[in-house]
Amino acid sequence: MKKSIFLLLLVSLAFFSCSQNSELGSSISTDSEQIMAGKSLFEANCSTCHSFDQHGIGPNLSGLTHTVETEWVRNFIKNPSEVISSGDPRAVTLLERYKAIMPAFESFTEEELDAVLSYLHTFETLPDTIQMVGLENPIPDSIPDSGIRLELEYFAQLPASDSKAPLAKMTKMEAEPNSGRLFINDQRVGLYELIEGKPNLYLPATELLPDLVSNPGWATGMASFTFHPDFATNGLFYTAHTDAGNSKPADYSYPDSIRHFMQWVLTEWKAVDPSATLFAGSSREMLRIDIPSQAHGMQEITFNPHAKKGDEDYGLLYIGFGDGGLTEQRAANFSDSRGALVYSSILRIDPMGTDSPNGKYGIPSSNPFADVDGKAGEVYAYGFRNPNRVFWDPRGNMFATDIGQHSVEELNKIEPGQFYGWPIREGRFIINPYGNFRDVFDLQPNDENLGITYPEIQIDHDEIAAIFAGYEMPYGKLKGKFIFGDILSGRLLYSDLKDLGNMKVQSWKVIFEGKEMTLLELVQNDRVDLKFGKDAANNIYIMSKTNGKIYKIIN
Incomplete structure (x- = not known):
C-alpha cells in the first residue's frame, strides 16, 4: 500500500490547487446560525469518514475551503462520481489515494450545502505537509489472478x-x-x-x-x-x-x-x-x-x-x-x-x-x-x-x-x-x-x-x-x-x-x-x-x- 508523504486533500494535490490566498472561500457565509446548522449536517453525514485533525476513511478536511475553490467543493459533495468521471485530476487522485468513492449528497438543498461550507470554513489551519512515519508499504505482495471464472445467471x-x-x-x-x-x-x-x-x-x-x-x-x-x-x-x-x-x-x-x-x-x-x-x-x-x-x-x-x-x-x-x-x-x-x-x-x-x-x-x-x-x-x-x-x-x-x-x-x-x-x-x-x-x-x-x-x-x-x-x-x-x-x-x-x-x-x-x-x-x-x-x-x-x-x- 504505497503512501505519499502528502496526505491532506489539498496538499496531496497541490499542483492542481491554487496557492492559499484570501480570495478562496470569500463567498462563504460566516453567519453563526448557518455554521451551527452546518455542524449538525456534518456530524450526521460526514464525520464517520472525515475529521479535522487526522485522516481516516477519507481525508482530513481542515483548511479545505481556504485552499480549494468553493464551487469545486460544492460540486464534489453533490456528486463525487460525476466529478471523477469528468477526469478532474484532483478527484481522480483522491480515488487513487482512498480506494473508494464518497457517496453523493444530491439530496442536500442549496441552503444545506451553504451551511456545510460555512462549517468547513471555520477550520483554517492547513499544515504544509505531514511527513509519514509509518510503514510505506506494509503488505508488498499482490494478490494473483487464478484465472478461474465462475458463471452467473440472473x-x-x-x-x-x-x-x-x-x-x-x-x-x-x-x-x-x-x-x-x-x-x-x-x-x-x-x-x-x-x-x-x-x-x-x-x-x-x-x-x-x-x-x-x-x-x-x-x-x-x-x-x-x-x-x-x-x-x-x-x-x-x-x-x-x-x-x-x-x-x-x-x-x-x-x-x-x-x-x-x-x-x-x-x-x-x-x-x-x-x-x-x-x-x-x-x-x-x-x-x-x-x-x-x-x-x-x-x-x-x-x-x-x-x-x-x-x-x-x-x-x-x-x-x-x-x-x-x-x-x-x-x-x-x-x-x-x-x-x-x-x-x-x-x-x-x-x-x-x-x-x-x-x-x-x-x-x-x-x-x-x-x-x-x-x-x-x-x-x-x-x-x-x-x-x-x-x-x-x-x-x-x-x-x-x-x-x-x-x-x-x-x-x-x-x-x-x-x-x-x-x-x-x-x-x-x-x-x-x-x-x-x-x-x-x-x-x-x-x-x-x-x-x-x-x-x-x-x-x-x-x-x-x-x-x-x-x-x-x-x-x-x-x-x-x-x-x-x-x-x-x-x-x-x-x-x-x-x-x-x-x-x-x-x-x-x-x-x-x-x-x-x-x-x-x-x-x-x-x-x-x-x-x-x-x-x-x-x-x-x-x-x-x-x-x-x-x-x-x-x-
Missing part, C-alpha cells in the same frame, strides 16, 4: 427502495433452517421472502418499527436477521436495526460528552403462524446500544448452524458488534475496554434466559466472562472494529471478517475469550488509536506477551477496501474453497479455510451471458456493494445493493 430483483443507488439495501439472504424458505432483507423496508424468485414482503419493518432510520450511510436500517433453529415450532426470529440517538434509554452507553448519534436495537419477533407468508404476531426489544456514528454497529446476528439439540451452543445467538465509530470520535478507551463493555466484540446470548443486566436475555454460563467481575458476560471474543460477518465452516470452525480503519482487512478464526487487537492493532501491525491511526507500524519483539490473536488472512487497501465473507463453495470450479470479496469494488477472492496458519489468497472473476467481466461491469456503477447469500439447497448467490439484483453462481 435470479431475482428486489423492489427499488430509492430512486438512486443503492436501489435495494440488502445485506443478508439465508434460508429458514426447517422449511428451507428463503429470506432477504432491505435495510430501508424490512424482510422479504423470495417465493419462486419473486419478493414477498414478510416483515414490513418501517410499519412495525416506527423509530427505524436508514440514513445516513449504507450500514444503517434493518441490517441483519436470523431465525431461531426452532422457528417452525416457536415462531421466533430476530432482527437488528438502527433508531435515532436518544430514542429510548440504552442498555449500554458512554458519557454524554460523546455524541449519541444512533442506537442499535436487537428485537425478537414471535410469529403466530410460522408458515404464514405475512408476519402476524408480537415483538419485544432485547438490547439497545448507543453509538456515536452510523458505522460499525450490529451488522451480524446469527445462530451456529452446526449446533444440534442437546449441544451447548444450540439456540444461542451470536451478535457481531463493532466499535460504533468510538475510535474515530477519539474515544478509543471505550472500544478498547477488554471485555468490560459490549463494543468491538462478538457477543453470545441466550434469547430464552433472563439473567442479563436488563433481564431480557440470558448470559450463557460457558461464556468466557460470564462470572468475571468487571466484564460484560455477553462478550464471547473482543477486539474488532467491525465484525460484519460471523460464520462457521463445514468442520465447525468459527470465523469473522473484520473491516479495517485504513490499512488492513481481516479474516479471523474465532476462539472464546480471545483479544483480536482493535484498536491497538490493525492486522499484524501496530496502530496508535490516540494519534494518527492512518499509520501502521511493525510489531515489536515483545508483542507475543500482549495476548493478541492475529488474523488468518490480512489484505491491505491496495487490494480491497472492505472485506465481506461468502461461503465455502459446495460445487463448481471452486468447490471446497472459501469465497469472499470487497464490498465496494466487488473484487472476488478465494482461499482455503483448511489451510489454517498458511492461507493463500487468489482472485477470480465471473462470466455473465457469455461475457467475462468484473462485478463493477456487471452492475454498471462505480460501486458494487457486494454481498453473498445461500439457499437451502446450498446454491450460492452474489448480490449487489447498487442495482438490487441477485445472481446465482451456477458453476
